[in-house]
Amino acid sequence: MSPAASVNTSFDLLLRGGRVIDPAAGIDGQKDVAIRNGKIAAVQSDILPASAKEVVDVSGKIVLPGLIDTHAHVYQYVTGRFGMNADMVGVQSGVTTLVDQGGPSCMTLPGFRHFIAEPAKSRTLAFLSAYLVGGLEGHYYPNLYSPDGVDIDATVKAATANLDLVRGIKAHAEIGGFARWGIRVIEMAAEIGRRSDLPVYVHFGQLWGLPESGTNGEDVDTILERVIPLLRDGDVLAHPFTRHPGGFVNREGEVHPVIQAALDKGLKVDVGHGSHFSYRLAKKAIAAGIVPNTLGADIHGYNTHVPAPAGTPDEAADDENHPFAGQAKFSLVQAMSSMMALGLSLEQVVPMVTSNPAQMLGLSGVIGTLRSGVEADVTVLDEMRGRYILKDNEKTEVVADRLLQPAFCLRAGVRYDAIAPILPQAVAA
Known part of the structure; x- marks a missing residue:
């Protein structure tokens, strides 16, 4: 024109x-x-x-283009202290599309649609939890996340019936779960992804504490190499730069040799920034050529302090035992600045929050x-x-x-x- x-x-x-x-x-x-x-x-x-x-x-x-946060926790109230207000981390923070990672399950998806996605000014999508309970502060209640807490048929049915809202499946591959149940849960999650033909977003890095019996013979540094063969082109490896055991950098301080093979296979990498993001380990991984495809912020109530309204007491600021105590303010845009501070250019970071996540969600051009x-x-x-x-x-x-x-x-x-x-x-x- x-x-x-x-x-x-x-x-x-x-x-x-x-x-x-x-x-x-x-x-x-x-x-x-x-x-x-x-x-x-x-x-x-x-x-x-x-x-x-x-x-x-x-x-x-x-x-x-409106920023896309591929790792949000916005099932407010239902996911306990994890769930943030969608528009606070969305449009009020300059982000137009949110992807809740594993908050809703096949059982709680209707509530997510009615109470969160529909009222939100931000476009709000979800990766459906592989677990029946969804994101219910699982680090407190790990037994809810056993193989008995997964229903493959019900989750596939819910996902495929709600494709306007559900764009993938959320799962975990971490030492706490492996020590309790072995690899079975992630095998089930991978099957849900295959049967629903949706990408599986896999959390790496320790989340649940270890059982009293310890690791039960599991080696945290073998989890990646055992899980990657279960995954398909387009599935997502999350938290590459976590400081917790089980991430992309092993206990010897080296980037896992299987990572490059995974990328060659078509797997994708999402930063999933959060509070366990490590500049030290990120530098090592980036130096080894690991440049993430997408940049989820992973903002939730345990790593971001929401100030109390004016005129009301701020319990988080006053109570050192409160889960929010000492936590910082954060945003997806701040995560973009983090990546640039590590040496990536603005031109490298912008696709991580625009065109690449659109592709991950199957919404390129939309x-x-x-x-x-x-x-x-x-x-x-x-x-x-x-x-x-x-x-x-x-x-x-x-x-x-x-x-x-x-x-x-x-x-x-x-x-x-x-x-x-x-x-x-x-x-x-």
């Missing part, structure tokens, strides 16, 4: 003058983004401001792009230059010279400012 043609077109909104990066469309440059009726109408240079009812100057900002005609999901970021210290829970520090912060987003053309109380504030060192 030429600038002359734009005069005769009535756009509802024009985002003018930002750096637009859309990996799916091969766009990276200063462009204008026009929205009409909640959909992307045009992305091009020099759209006349008079052609739009409202013009927002985003010069100096980064304009991206979300994660600014292609004309799709729903206008757009994220606008500020990029701050300076010297910023980022710290993980091992107290390892990295220095970032660029820090990203959400300014606002559009979800289906509706604007939401980045006002979430969990957003970290940039403080230059």
